[in-house]
Structure formats: C-alpha cells, structure tokens
Amino acid sequence: MTVHPSAHPLTLRVQDLARVYPSGDGQVQALAPLTHTFAPGLTAVVGPSGSGKSTLLNLLAGFDTPTTGQVTVGGTTLTTLSEAARADFRLAHYGFVFQNHNLVGILSAQENVEFPLALAGRPPRERRERARELLALVGLERRAGHLPGQLSGGEAQRVAIARALVGNPEVLLADEPTGNLDTRTGERVLELLRGAAQAGRTVVLITHDRDIAAQADHHLNVRDGVVTPG
Incomplete structure (x- = not known):
C-alpha cells in the first residue's frame, strides 16, 4: 500500500533521557539514561x-x-516547550496509534480521520478529501459513515492509522x-506502518511480540528501564 512521503523528514533524538518516579521512601527508575537517534524507518521497541516501553513512548511524545x-x-x-x-x-508533527485505537465513539470513521485536521483549523473540503483518501488507503472507503462500534477491531485500528497519517506527520x-x-489483521496493520516508514517517516513501534519486531528496520530492547540495541 502506498503512503504519501513525509514532506519534511525530521530527526528524532534523545540525549541522557531518564525518568525516575518516587515510590514510598525511595525511587523507581522507569527509564535509565538513554542517548539515541531514531533513524527514519521502523524502529521496534521490545520488552x-x-x-x-510505555515510559519511553510517553517521553518521546511529550506526554x-x-x-x-x-x-x-x-x-x-x-x-x-510549555505543555500547550x-x-x-x-x-503538527506527530501521529499516534494506540492498542485500543482511541476513536471517538460518537463520530463516524470519516469524522474520526478528519478530527486532527479540524483541530488544526483546516478547511472542511480539504478535511473531507484528505480523510477519504486515507480511508481508501486502508481499504475502508465503504465504511466511512460507520461509527466505531459498528466496526471490527481490525477495521477500527485501520481507521486509527488513517487518522494518524492524515496530517502527513x-x-x-x-x-x-x-x-x-x-494474526492476519495484525499483519495488515503492520504493513501500513511499514509503508509509512518506507515513505520517510520515523515510526516507533512498541511491542512485546518478537515476531512483529523482527519485521522492523531497527530494534531496541527494554528491560527494567534499561534500553539496549536489538
């Protein structure tokens, strides 16, 4: 499946990145100091x-x-930067795909995909056309008017990927x-993520499945907060 190339590839880097949480009378090191450059392509973070893993992702996202x-x-x-x-x-620069897709239940598939563009203030016609293009990309143009509750789990996840890609992050x-x-639906979702990576994006995939991770371009292992090359 063809995904539009990233307009302006950006390098994602972390320098001495660490996260410690208080715990009782002590501290828990959720992420040991990490210095790493995430190359364009698909990086699997396994553990x-x-x-x-999720601590790292939340830091990369600025959550x-x-x-x-x-x-x-x-x-x-x-x-x-400030929180705002x-x-x-x-x-402007990120797209997100979560395990439970996080679609808005009262919005159709079309409206869910349009949502990031609406937040960005893009014109309605542009939003509609771009959302239809992305739904066609993930093979769901005929499900555009369906609510998330009317979609299968795999369909909802493909809508979530369309939403993540709609702003060309x-x-x-x-x-x-x-x-x-x-397994079959998971492979189709992975194919879409690989397509995004091949189009020049930096894609970071959190997974515990080493079969999934084996299909990535780059690999990182995480154990007890320590990140090592795969």
Whole structure:
C-alpha cells in the first residue's frame, strides 16, 4: 500500500533521557539514561510488560516530562516547550496509534480521520478529501459513515492509522497497535506502518511480540528501564 512521503523528514533524538518516579521512601527508575537517534524507518521497541516501553513512548511524545535529559525533533527541543506548545507541536508533527485505537465513539470513521485536521483549523473540503483518501488507503472507503462500534477491531485500528497519517506527520508513534488483533489483521496493520516508514517517516513501534519486531528496520530492547540495541 502506498503512503504519501513525509514532506519534511525530521530527526528524532534523545540525549541522557531518564525518568525516575518516587515510590514510598525511595525511587523507581522507569527509564535509565538513554542517548539515541531514531533513524527514519521502523524502529521496534521490545520488552515485557512493565519494562519501561510505555515510559519511553510517553517521553518521546511529550506526554510526560523527563527527570533528566531532552527530546529533540528536528530543530525543536520538545522538553523545553510549555505543555500547550508541546500539544501544538504534536498536532503538527506527530501521529499516534494506540492498542485500543482511541476513536471517538460518537463520530463516524470519516469524522474520526478528519478530527486532527479540524483541530488544526483546516478547511472542511480539504478535511473531507484528505480523510477519504486515507480511508481508501486502508481499504475502508465503504465504511466511512460507520461509527466505531459498528466496526471490527481490525477495521477500527485501520481507521486509527488513517487518522494518524492524515496530517502527513514526520513522526509516528504506535503503542502495541496489533496487541488485540488476530494474526492476519495484525499483519495488515503492520504493513501500513511499514509503508509509512518506507515513505520517510520515523515510526516507533512498541511491542512485546518478537515476531512483529523482527519485521522492523531497527530494534531496541527494554528491560527494567534499561534500553539496549536489538
């Protein structure tokens, strides 16, 4: 499946990135200091539950702030921005795919895909045309008027990928996007993520499935908060 190329590829880098949480009388190191450049393409971050994968993803997205270190996307240091500025930056440069798709239940598939463009203030006609293009890309143009509750799990996840790609983001973060899907549907979702990576995006895929991870271009392992090359 063809995905539009990223208009302006940005380099995602972390420098001495770490996250420590208070715990009782002590501290828990959720992420040990990490310095890494995420190359364009698909990077799989692999590890068991509780290993620190989601902590890393939340820091990369700017949903959480590090105890030390920084996240840089292109020429912007995400960790120095205000919360509002980080939200604006995410809207302009990031796409997200979550395990449970996080679609808005009262909006149709078409409206869910349009939603990021509406937040960005794009004209209605442009939003409609772009959303239809993305739904066709994921093979769901005939399901555009259906609510999330009328879609299968795999269909809902493909709508979520269309929504993530609608703004042509440079960085795509995916948190266990195949975790609730059967093998065949999971492979189709992975194919879409690989297509996005091949179009020049930096795609970071969180997974505990090593068969899924084996299909990535780059690999990182996480255990007890320590990240090592795969």
